[in-house]
Structures are given as structure tokens and as C-alpha cells.
Amino acid sequence: MVSQTVTVKNEQGLHMRPAGIFAKEMTRFQSDVNLVFNGKKINAKSVMNIIAGCIKCGCQMDIECEGEDETEALKAAVELIESGLGEA
């Protein structure tokens, strides 16, 4: 498993639109992708679970990827969050 800590930049946090973009991109990978935030593990391929996580702007979370393409998945996930998911 690989993981990295990132900070959410989106002004309103990971709300519907950015969460949707993120989840959709993550489904392209075979690996399991989870966000670890506030002690909870969130399935990053599910927009509903990300929204329920209430991840706000400035929050730090860990992205964990496990599976065959874990390195690529983590790289893509980190880049997406850091790019602000089309909002920053």
C-alpha cells in the first residue's frame, strides 16, 4: 500500500462537483482508493461517501491506494486534489 497526505484547496471543500470529478477519476484504477480523514476511512470511488465525509477547505487527509496500479492511482489522486479539481 502507498499513501500520501494532501490538503484540500477547494473553497467549499470536497462538495458535490469536485467530489464527483475525483470519484469518477478514481474508478479508472483497479486499486482500492481510500481517503483517511478524521479517523474515518472513506471509499474514494464513491461520490456519496466523499460528500458524507464533510471534508472542508484546508483539511488534511491521507490518500491510501492498494492494488496493482497503486502508484499510478496515488499519483493521479494527489495531482487532482492539488489542482483544486477544476475550481482553484
Place this chain on the structure above:
Amino acid sequence: MLQGIGGSAGYGVGKVVMISNEVPVYEKKQVMDTESEMARFQKALDAFVENTTAMAEKMKREVGEQNAQILEGHVMMISDPFMQEEIHKRIEAGECAECAVDEVCTMFVDMFSQTEDELTRQRATDIGDIRVRILKLLLGLEDVNISDVPYGTILVAKDLTPSMTAGIVKENVAGILTQMGGKTSHSAILARALEIPAVLSVENLLQSVRSGMMVAIDGCEGYCVLEPDQETTIEYEKKREEYLASREELKVYAHKETVTGDGKRVELFGNIGKPQEAAKVLEFGGEGIGLFRTEFLFMDNTKLPTEEEQFLAYKEAASQIKGKPVIIRTLDVGGDKDIPYLGLEKEENPFLGYRAVRFCLKEENIYRIQLRALLRASAFSDIRIMVPLVTCTEELHRVKELVEELKGELEQEGISYKKDIQVGVMIETPAASEIADLLAKEADFFSIGTNDLTQYTMAVDRGNAKVAYLYSPYQPSVLRSIKRIIEEGNKAGITVGMCGEAAADPLLIPLLISFGLGEFSVSPTSVLQTRAAISKWTKEQADKVADKVMSMTTAKEVEMYLKEQSIS
């Protein structure tokens, strides 16, 4: 009278049409043929996606991107693999499709409703909407359609869901009343986009009104009157007309030049905190950016922003405002604005301490990066550099020296920049005001920051309720200071602007015109009303008011007199 919150400004009188979107009743049954049940669900799902996408398209054309995104979000939510899996699991176990959809949606409604986060709680409404619509598709029931309500309708609902509002015909709807929803709910956003008055979060609304009842609503103050008498009806209709007329009047100012009553041209700019907001300034009719606060670049980060990051942000703002002037304030850290990774020490008196230009000149390496980024971005546009919290001429000297050094560097590296980039001073301390004549000889422009100027002139912490009454731009001391700054700047032939809240205060406008302010910078939403207010005063009238005000001895007297003048 029922009290709620104002979700969308305006007044309306009309007849109630109740819109209900209850979860339809269905019969729970065990299904043997799970395969065909799955196909039934899939068919309803496909229809849902198709209908919703069509509605989103329609919304995009009629009320804009933001509202359409909510419906596009519905497609995203229902396509969620986790949600799909949960529904499939239940159908495979023999539940009917209705039951599976209802259960899974309810699970998420509960999950979202229980969070502390307002935005997430609002998404519960969306899932509720999805649930009802898919159930109706499964049951072959028709969707709520509000496109054919008659003229003069007041829509009443528990909450307006995105799919319900997709069909709204704005000419026919006089107002919206809901029992739930806040200022940022979908109902509110949509009502504002359509310019329909709305009162939301009215307690016991559904028990209090019935279809066909007359209601008068006040979306500004957030209340409604049930079965208004004739007098009240006339009053609301009058208010409505006045409101519409004043809104129309402001629209007239959208694409006009900013001129005083006797035709003198002044500049009217907008204040922004992020590059994207520059487009908003243009949209509201602003002629440039009078204050771009750069702190966001540093605050939204966990480390110092690089020269490239800063360069891109400044360039972005300049390109959004299409080549018009952009006054960028260099880093104004300290005071009440902390940036953790800079490791600033806690101070006894942060507002009198290590902040703004004082910090930048000490941490020259940080400042050089910002100035270089500004210079590089200036190659593409009319970017001007503004230095905050200047108290003595040495500070301005040093900044100008640095700018010259960096120009030399860029020259050597063959990187382009604006050779005659302006470097101005934000006048916000009594010290700068006292030496305005000296600073004016060396600065390319002044911009008066009235918030800090008032605080420092009155030696008052405006966050302290016990002394906050002293914090007023109508204080004779503050007004004298503003007058001197403008006069000294004008004497030296440089533009004097103002970027504090006072620039948008309609009461102060005659004084600012009389003193000779050349540029007003206000929040984007205040641009039109400021332009309208400026156009009402000729220099002669403004001088008369100013003469009188400058002979007054108390802030209260000044404020009362200016109020009288603004009415007449």
C-alpha cells in the same frame, strides 16, 4: 404574519399553489425473478439519467451553469458505484426495486442530515429528490410539473427540489415560500437567479396556508402576510413596483461611464481577494481592480507560493479584467492575518507590530519573489503595485529600490515587464496622512484604506465592543485626514483612490467628490449603486455639503446631516 428568512429580495402578492413532492406509496413485495426486477430498475435508472440530463441542459440555457450543475450532480450521485452496489445487493436478495431504492436513498438522507456541515446537509434534499423521482418512474407516476401554474402564483412547498424548479416559468411566479432551506439552499439560489422574491424556512408554513389563499411576501426582510387586507395588498404592490423600478434604474448604470452630476469623470473599480473574482467586477460594471488582496495566495498554502504560482495568479486576474488597471497590494500579513508557516511570533500589539511592509522589507527574499512575479505579470497588462501600511518615506524608497533592482535582473534574463509600472502607497496610518505631501512626491498613486485609517486615527480596536462606537469614518478627525490626503495627492498630480468600505458609503460620496477623489474602489456588488450615487452630485452641491460638514464638531452631527442631504 409569518417570519422566515429572506432568500431572494423583492416583493410579491399572489395566490398560493401548493406543490407537494411526497414519497409515493408503494407495496413492498418479495421478488422471485430478480433478473427481470434488475432490468426494471435499470430501465427506470436510464430514464432518470436521460430526463435529468435534459433538464440540466434546459437550466443551463435559461438560468445559468450553477443551477444546472445541481442536476448534473444528481446523475453523478445515482451513478455512484457504491450506491449502485447497495441497490443491486438488495434486489438480488429478493427486494422489489422500489424498496431497494427507497432504503438506500433513506440511508444516505440520514447520513447526510446528521452531519454538522450545512452544505452536506443540503445534499440530503437532493437525494430525497432522486428517491421520489426514481420511485415515480418505477411506479409509472407523473412527475410534479410547475410549468403551467397561472400568472400571479405564489409557490408553496416544504422545499423546492432541483427537478421541480426546472420547469418554472418566471413570469407567472410572484413569489416562493418554503418551510425549509437556507440562504444557500437550491431554492434560494434558483430564486435569486430568476429574480423571484422568496421567503424560506417559514415555520409551520404547510399547516398555515392552503391552495388559493392570497399571500403577500417580503423577500427583503423575510416574512409573509397571509390573506392581506386591501391596504396591505396595495402597500406590497407599491413596494414591488418601487423595488423593480430601482433595480431597473441601477441596470441603467451597468454600462455607463462613472461621472458626477456635472459630468466630471471619476474611476470606479472593484475590490477582490481572488483572481477569479475579477470577472465578477466586470460583470457588475467595474472599470478595473482597485484592490487585489494577495493574502489568499499565502493563506491557502502550506508553504510559500512560488514565483510561478504568483505570476499565474496575477496574470489571471489581469486577463479576466481584460487589460483594465489592476492595483495589487503586496503581502499584508500580520495584525489579524496569520500565516502559520511563516512562524510569526505572537505579539502584545499585533496591529502596531511586525506586519505588512515591515515584514516584507525584513524578509526581503519573500518580498523579492512577489515583486518579481508582479513585474513579470505586468508585461501583459496594466498591473500597479500598492504598498500597505507605509508610515515613513524610507519604506517607499526601499520598495522602489527593490523594484528597480528586479527590473535590472529581468532585463538581464531577457524577461519582459512593464517598464513604467506604477508603485503606489496605501494610505492607512495617521503617519502616512501627516506626510502625505512627502509621499506624494515619490509615489505614483495613493489609495486610502479607510478601515485601518479609521482604526489607527481613532486608536480604537473595532473588534472591542466597549469602544467600537468610536470607530466611525464620520469622525471629524478621520474626515480631516481623508481631505488632506486627497488634496496633497492632487497637488502633486497623482491619482488618489479609496479602497475601504467608506468608498461605497452613499453618505460620504458628496464629501469625496468635493475633496477631489479620483478613483473609488468598492466590492463588486456595490459598483452600480456607487455609480448611481456619484451621478447624483455636482461639484458645486458637493462643495456646499462638504463646507458645512467640515465645520461640524461631532461624528453624530455629521452623520445626521449627511443622512438629511442624501434624502433630499
